[in-house]
Amino acid sequence: MKKVLAKAYLYLLLAMLYAPLLFIAIFSFTESRVLGNWTGFSTKLYVNLFSGGMNGGSSLLAAVENTLLIALISAAFATLLGTVAAIGIYNLKGRKKAAMQFLNNIPMINPDIITGVSLFLLFVFLHVSQGYATVVLAHITFCTPYVVLSVMPRLAQMNPNIYEAALDLGATPAQALRKVLIPELRPGMISGFILAFTMSLDDFAVTFFTRGTIGLETLSTYIYADARKGGLTPELRPLMTIIFLIVLILLVVMNMRREKMNKTN
């Protein structure tokens, strides 16, 4: 009896978590403009989404494009910065190391809204005109700590002598970094990149405060504006379904990688 209750509780919880997603996924395959009205199976919304033949025209697709591009650029830079930072922190000793790790954790637990507002104030203070560049800078800023966090464990379990071994065998520091250190850290860097990418992808607050007034829209700001106009554009349903699937696939890939890594160790 106890077991049944426990199982029921688990499934109820999962159902509540996934019901909204499932709901949207199902209703992405019907034409009805009002969510919750089933008017028969159709893939018209998907066709509309990709041909741009919908209300609001190409602005949704432009927002998607912005979102992906910003996420790619920020994740790439964050991976670079985060890896270098992780190596630096790893080589620190004692109290300095603990302090840096602590400082690295703060931006991650800091609420997005605070990060967004403080970056906004910083850009205003520095007289930087806000737009695409500031959004990218802001995203790099809050993504980097996640990369540091995923690269650090790789460094910790690495044999500390392998960098020296490379130097010893005649590699310059740059060659040692490229031929030994980076290949060793690559799994952590890829996890960090994926994490940074997804963090950037679903960010709303930071983007909202740092995009300025040039009318730059990412997916999240577009949906926010769209919802305020009254009613969601129906084509958002297939879009969200697709994004959910992409994120799901990324997650599965990441978990599989982690399992593989654990096995080889």
Next chain:
Amino acid sequence: MAKDYIIDIQHLSKSFGGVKVLDDINFYIRKGEFITLLGPSGCGKTTLLRQIAGFIAPDEGKILLEGKDISGIPPYERPLNTVFQRYALFPHLDVYDNIAFGLKLQKLAPEEIQKRVKKMLKMVSMTDYEDRSVDSLSGGQQQRVAIARALVNYPKVLLLDEPLAALDLKMRKDMQLELKEIHRKMGITFIYVTHDQEEALTLSDTIVVMNEGKIQQIGTPTDIYNEPVNCFVADFIGESNILKGRMMRDRRVAFIKHEFDCVDEGFGEDVPVDVVVRPEDIYFTTDPAKCQFTAKVNSCIFKGVHYEMWVDTDTGYELMIQDYDPYEVGSEVMLYIDPDDIQVMHKERTRNVFDGKMVDETHVELIGGVFECKAQADLSAGDEVRAEIRFEDVDLLDHQEDGVIAGEVHFLLYKGDHYHLTILTEEGDHIWVDTNDIWDKGDLVGINFKPRGIKLTKKND
């Protein structure tokens, strides 16, 4: 400088955070030699090796390779290669690519690389393993790959940092023989770091014994074993009875309250010395004419090849004896020692000597504490003095706060009827103590000097 020196180390010093890890190290290494840096952990041997490899820059001094100072040259430009303690193989490369790493950086032709890697794999008996991932290899196999990876570059000197420490005993013995064979075949100079004295004795042409950043003794394994220059070396290498003695005259030494013939000369007459007798060099006899002293067997333990016995001599000293035959506990035995087997050493010190300052007539400030002393009529407050304190006039107390100053038991030697301890004070000074109490290494102690035992003399006049 002689022609056959490949490495010449001159006045090398290094400190980490104010602690001197290496203190004025001087020695040379002959071409083709198998030299071992031997010492307990923290003696500076690994730091020395890492300086030769180029991972640490010396504070002072020079490292000459074939007569040229290499102190300022980065590790990747030194014609030396290292075998690291925990192998440090590149996990993302297979065995072949690990070994070829250095050759590829030198941009050798692929055929040449292949030829050399194969030859090296054969040398370390790993011929069929080229495509294996290094993670799939056993510890011993990984070590072979690490040795091949270093040797394939034909370095002028191969540095080995405790390469066998992570292997089990049997594997270690096999690898020792193989290393020696590889050294013979390649003719490359090996510098080997270890804390295992047996390994050092087995492998080396020359051993450099180190302790606390200083070289204690340099010599062949037999020299080091048979003729240790001080108590540290005698105690560190093998088992030994270290005893207080007195050189009566040339070829005659007294210890354990008996006099013995020995082969040492030139110490002078009636001079205090330390004497080392290896436990296998004390012989049992049934011939009263041969007997030099008698003893009672106190304990007898079978050690595989031999028996290890502790005996109490007729004069009240404890000695360790190793013999192939056991003697019953409690039995009276007759013993003798060959003159050849008695190693006489200069005493490194006979008393503690500190510089200090008078605080008032009955107090003196020494090594970070104010000690009571006998009333000194000829000394007044502020006078710079030299204090001499005999080893037995130092009191050790169980609680650090009970002593004038505090310290830690750093090193201890049993000398037959008492312990000779080295105490490291919190301020970093050494105090030597003779005591009958039993202390362990690392014990925290309070330190006091007996007021009557402090002998003061005024300095600078």
